[in-house]
Amino acid sequence: MIISGAGPTGLMLACELGLRGVRVVVLERLAEPDPTIKAGSVTVPTAEAFDRRGLLPRLVDAQRESFELAQRFLPAGAPPMTPPPKFAGHFGGIRLTADLFDATDPAFADRGPAGDVGFVSQQQVEAILAEHAAALGVPVRRGVAVTGFDADDAGVTVGTDRGELRAAWLVGCDGGRSTVRKVAGFDFPGTPPEITGHQAVVELRGGERLGRGWQTTPTGIYAHGPVPGRVLTVEFDGPPADRDAPITAEELEKSLRAVSGVDVEVTAVHTATRFTDNARQATTYRLGRVLLAGDAAHVHSPFGGQGLNLGIGDAVNLGWKLAATVHGRAPDGLLDTYTAERHPLGAWVLDWTRAQIALMRPDPHARALRGVVEDLIATTTGTTHFTKMISGxxxxxxxxxxxPLIGRSAPDLVLSDGSRLADHLHDGRGLLLDLGGVRSGVDVPDDRARLVTATCPTHPDLPGLLVRPDGVVAWAGGDGLDTAVTTWFGTA
Structure with missing residues (x-):
């Protein structure tokens, strides 16, 4: 198995495959991890995925480091930042405030400790996954660029700048300009960009005159914080002439002045990136023995922090299905469910980001609509709704x-022996949790799913759960358990 790209998606997929005994190698064109500022948060499904592989303590430590850094940016005497979902971010630059969030909403029930983790950067996520891959013995070959490939019915011959490799499968996790996607010929329709965005960590002279957080101005949108020196600007003057040109202090200063109206001076640039709102999605995520995941399958603007998390979700959904296919134990059609399940969510994310661009436009019609949405968000119901959508x-x-639990992320039940449901998914197998309502004689292939018998005092009426390796509930009582087992895990 070859994975092109060692970003969060590629590393997560490699770990999922390695966990299930698949021989896999990750090829990454960059010689070192990319330090450029990128995503700054993880959603609840991402935190749950890490929890189910025993990695939540690492996320908790990373979040603590992020909060400590951000706290230094707050005014003296300001209360400490709180963990998600109260730290819910924004929608189109309209901030969601903690005091309007309804923590009793049922959607947030039974999320367990993963529900309190979110303020973690992409670099922190990549570091955690790289260490996990190394512990699993998964090789990550940096400084090796995929240049092309030839696919046939039996496998894929992959060309690199270091020679050829042969594998049964190739997965493109190589970003929005994916070589794998282009060479394979995946259709990639969507909408063209209309903005130029910048995000950077800089040193500023006059930065105290900038507003903190998200700010709306007559010419665009900008953000300042939450970590010291972090700035973001959005200008509606079309896409950049050259996405690959070096980003200078002068370019960032010009953009920040144009949007904020403040005569700040950028004296140093620590990390910077450009982005647009180009929104495209592959029509399928699989062509024969070539698959796509993460930004290779879908691109969009970064607003709402969905990109990193969408890619992690792709990897967790695909990993166990591809592993079962490699081992010859996949039920008919299992791999086809990858596109069927993940494509609709990717399409939603594209529309979610497009809606935010529409609200950010500086024209009178968009600003009128923005006022309406601001009024909605300034209610408990509105803030809670947007928080649910952003948090996943x-x-x-x-x-x-x-x-109602079927198709949803499994609740993190606390069992009578003191363990949590997530504890029983660390090895990448599924779980049949018998809480007293599973009839005897169900044939669960123990190499693909484990049987755990327990009770759950907080849910005495729940007979049991069949949970897929990706944490999705496939059965929750009543008829159909045998069918669900064979549908997702096959026969022993």
Whole structure:
């Protein structure tokens, strides 16, 4: 198995495959991890995915480091920052405030400790996953660029700038300008960009005159913080003439002055990137033995912090299905469910980011609409709704069955022996949790799913759960358990 790209998506997928005994190698064109500022938060599904592989303590430590850094940027005497979902971010630069969030909403129930983690950067995520991959013995070959490939019915011959490799499968996790996607010929329709955005960590002279957080101005949108020196600008003057040109202090200063109206001076640049709102999605995520995941499959603006998390979700959904296919144990059609389940969520993210661009435009019609949305967000119901959407707790797959838990991320139940449901998913297998309502004789392939018998005092009416390796509930009582087992895990 070859994975092109050692970003969060590629590393997560490699770990999922390595965990299930698949021989996999990751090829990354960059010789060192990319230090450029990127995503700054993880959603609840991402935190749950890490929890289910025993990695949550690392995320907790990373969040603590992020909060300590951000706290230094707050005014003297300001209260400490709180963890998600109260630290819910923004929608189109309209901030969601903690005092309007309804923490009793059922969507946030039973999320466990993963529900309190979110303020973690992409670099921190990559470092955690790189260490996990090394512990699993998964090789990551840096400084090796995929230049092309030839695919046939039996596998893929991959060309690199270091020679050729042969594998049964190739997965492109190589970003928005994916070589794998282009060479394979995936259709990639969407909408063209209309903005130029900058995000950077800089040293400023006169920065105290900038507003903190997200700011709306007559010419665009800018953000200042939450970590010292972090700035973001959005200008509606079309895409940049050259996305690859070096980003200078003069360019950032010009953009920040144009949007903020403040005569600041950028005296040093520590990290910087340009972005646009180009929004495109592959029509399928698989062509034969070539698959796509992460930004290679879908690109969009970064607003709402969905990109990193969408890629992690792709990897967790694909990993166990591809592993079962490699081992010859996949039920018919299992790999096809990857596109079927992940494509609709990717399409939603594209529209979610497009809506934010529409609200950010400086024209009178957009600003009038922005005022309406601001009024909605300034209510408990509105803030809670947007927090649910941003945090990802609303995600549900269209799986057979009437129980409200089916298709959703499994609740992190605390069992009678003191363990949590997430503790039983560390090895990448599925879980049949018998809480007293699973009839005897169900044939669960123990190399693909474990059987755990326990009770759950907080949910005495729940008979049991069949949980896929990606944490999705496939059965939650009643008829259909045998069918669900064979549908997702095959036969012993």
């Amino acid at each position: 707790v609303w995600h549900r797959l269209d799986l057979p069955g009437d129980h």
